[in-house]
Amino acid sequence: xxxxxxxxxxxxxxxxxxxxxxxxxxxxxxxxxxxxxxxxxxxxxxxxxxxxxxxxxxxxxxxxxxxxxxxxxxxxxxxxxxxxxxxxxxxxxxxxxxxxxxxxxxxxxxxxxxxxxxxxxxxxxxxxxxxxxxxxxxxxxxxxxxxxxxxxxxxxxxxxxxxxxxxxxxxxxxxxxxxxxxxxxxxxxxxxxxxxxxxxxxxxxxxxxxxxxxxxxxxxxxxxxxxxxxxxxxxxxxxxxxxxxxxxxxxxxxxxxxxxxxxxxxxxxxxxxxxxxxxxxxxxxxxxxx
Amino acid sequence: xxxxxxxxxxxxxxxxxxxxxxxxxxxxxxxxxxxxxxxxxxxxxxxxxxxxxxxxxxxxxxxxxxxxxxxxxxxxxxxxxxxxxxxxxxxxxxxxxxxxxxxxxxxxxxxxxxxxxxxxxxxxxxxxxxxxxxxxxxxxxxxxxxxxxxxxxxxxxxxxxxxxxxxxxxxxxxxxxxxxxxxxxxxxxxxxxxxxxxxxxxxxxxxxxxxxxxxxxxxxxxxxxxxxxxxxxxxxxxxxxxxxxxxxxxxxxxxxxxxxxxxxxxxxxxxxxxxxxxxxxxxxxxxxxx
Numbered sequence: 001x002x003x004x005x006x007x008x009x010x011x012x013x014x015x016x017x018x019x020x021x022x023x024x025x026x027x028x029x030x031x032x033x034x035x036x037x038x039x040x041x042x043x044x045x046x047x048x049x050x051x052x053x054x055x056x057x058x059x060x061x062x063x064x065x066x067x068x069x070x071x072x073x074x075x076x077x078x079x080x081x082x083x084x085x086x087x088x089x090x091x092x093x094x095x096x097x098x099x100x101x102x103x104x105x106x107x108x109x110x111x112x113x114x115x116x117x118x119x120x121x122x123x124x125x126x127x128x129x130x131x132x133x134x135x136x137x138x139x140x141x142x143x144x145x146x147x148x149x150x151x152x153x154x155x156x157x158x159x160x161x162x163x164x165x166x167x168x169x170x171x172x173x174x175x176x177x178x179x180x181x182x183x184x185x186x187x188x189x190x191x192x193x194x195x196x197x198x199x200x201x202x203x204x205x206x207x208x209x210x211x212x213x214x215x216x217x218x219x220x221x222x223x224x225x226x227x228x229x230x231x232x233x234x235x236x237x238x239x240x241x242x243x244x245x246x247x248x249x250x251x252x253x254x255x256x257x258x259x260x261x262x263x264x265x266x267x268x269x270x271x272x273x274x275x276x277x278x279x280x281x282x283x284x285x286x287x288x289x290x
Numbered sequence: 291x292x293x294x295x296x297x298x299x300x301x302x303x304x305x306x307x308x309x310x311x312x313x314x315x316x317x318x319x320x321x322x323x324x325x326x327x328x329x330x331x332x333x334x335x336x337x338x339x340x341x342x343x344x345x346x347x348x349x350x351x352x353x354x355x356x357x358x359x360x361x362x363x364x365x366x367x368x369x370x371x372x373x374x375x376x377x378x379x380x381x382x383x384x385x386x387x388x389x390x391x392x393x394x395x396x397x398x399x400x401x402x403x404x405x406x407x408x409x410x411x412x413x414x415x416x417x418x419x420x421x422x423x424x425x426x427x428x429x430x431x432x433x434x435x436x437x438x439x440x441x442x443x444x445x446x447x448x449x450x451x452x453x454x455x456x457x458x459x460x461x462x463x464x465x466x467x468x469x470x471x472x473x474x475x476x477x478x479x480x481x482x483x484x485x486x487x488x489x490x491x492x493x494x495x496x497x498x499x500x501x502x503x504x505x506x507x508x509x510x511x512x513x514x515x516x517x518x519x520x521x522x523x524x525x526x527x528x529x530x531x532x533x534x535x536x537x538x539x540x541x542x543x544x545x546x547x548x549x550x551x552x553x554x555x556x557x558x559x560x561x562x563x564x565x566x567x568x569x570x571x572x573x574x575x576x577x578x579x580x
Contacts, residue, residue: 052515055518057514204511223511225344225346225347231462233510
């Protein structure tokens with residue numbers, strides 16, 4: 001099985017893919033869009049995409065691409081992120097004049113970077129890609145913020161490790177598959193949906209009521225602008241409910257009564273951030289009409 | 291009066307400041323943090339900060355800084371953003387190999403950039419700053435995405451204009467003042483608050499009910515992670531209600547009954563995105579206890 005990820009070998013997304021599917025072949029892709037594309041075309045069975053970091057926040061681009069490409073979410077997982085400052089062998093911390101990394105990684109090391117006066121911070125599109133850049137261009141006065149594994153992959157040396165501002169720096173990844181792919185066999189306990197609402201007072205409150213009145217917990221709510229329609233939003237919601245639970249389909253049917261747009265992005269088995277289902281939960285057999 | 295903004299002369303924030311306070315002196319600052327700092331220290335009466343773009347979405351950093359610095363919001367305004375591709379005189383479009391701009395501007399011109407194969411896109415911290423970089427380094431094979439005014443300021447030539455993907459590309463700015471500053475004299479019609487919620491099922495629904503049950507419309511809801519507390523969020527909410535309306539204080543007192551954190555970031559007179567108050571609205575005299 002092939003799992004596509006964005007970045008160079010040594011990227012955090014690659015590590016997440018190895019945890020999710022230990023026997024899979026990991027396929028590096030230049031952009032998030034390419035990950036969606038290769039899954040859509042059948043070039044990879046799964047794609048792994050960072051969706052949220054506990055410090056930096058949501059990776060909005062991937063929410064936008066979920067809607068543009070229409071895959072189905074089949075899982076999620078968390079990865080504890082430990083950032084290192086890495087450089088060419090022979091480069092000391094005192095010699096570093098430029099630090100390259102992805103804006104999210106830079107944001108996660110904000111306090112550390114402020115403690116390095118006279119160093120220019122350069123935003124790039126990738127953590128491991130920054131390591132590659134330093135190696136390819138043989139930059140002796142530069143360092144990258146990336147994983148220790150990226151240092152090993154590109155023959156760089158670790159100057160400092162654990163440089164993120166908070167020890168609890170966790171990235172959550174979504175695992176996506178093509179809509180036509182085989183359905184997962186594990187019982188699901190989480191569902192992600194996206195919807196737009198009519199431009200009416202109280203519309204969001206009414207939307208959340210379809211879940212709250214059925215005791216369905218929201219684990220995340222994210223709003224994104226609708227391009228071309230200023231100050232109208234799409235809402236992405238993670239629900240602590242699986243497809244086998246009759247409340248899921250009922251709540252979504254209720255929401256569809258007044259939401260002009262509603263799309264189910266997938267129900268999946270998550271071991272994260274959701275309450276573990278108990279025998280008391282009203283779970284019906286898989287195969288119940290959804 | 292001095293109004294601080296982030297960026298170089300020719301930045302969109304500078305244009306917004308000129309619209310908000312036509313007689314003010316505009317003070318360029320290297321970072322958003324510096325804008326908050328100079329307002330806090332009294333070096334500028336007001337600061338102007340982009341908070342949301344109708345295509346790119348929220349500028350999350352400024353929400354985080356609002357909480358870290360504790361100014362008061364005294365106004366907001368919208369600016370229609372028209373991006374141009376600008377370069378040194380003599381550089382033609384065919385010669386451009388690198389395009390520099392802020393990630394938000396790059397995202398707003400995504401489709402345009404895809405139509406330029408073989409061009410490297412480089413993210414920087416500023417649109418007008420990218421124009422300055424091209425001038426300072428005399429980059430003859432590069433262009434910046436910035437305003438026409440930035441081209442004029444730095445002696446660059448406009449290669450193409452209106453290159454954003456959507457004509458309706460609008461940025462909303464907040465105007466902030468120090469907490470100790472004189473209160474605005476205009477009647478307010480909008481209030482921004484931030485709160486955290488207990489980690490309980492239905493907590494967000496309950497929070498929104500304090501507004502919905504009082505017919506207070508939400509014009510925006512944004513969630514941000516709480517650093518160091520994975521998957522717990524702060525919610526930033528814009529309410530279409532002024533401080534003079536008794537429902538505002540009552541709703542916030544109600545929310546404070548169960549929200550462990552609640553801060554009022556300011557009530558202000560907005561001409562935007564909010565319903566215009568009508569004589570039928572239950573408005574009481576200014577000075578009513580809040």
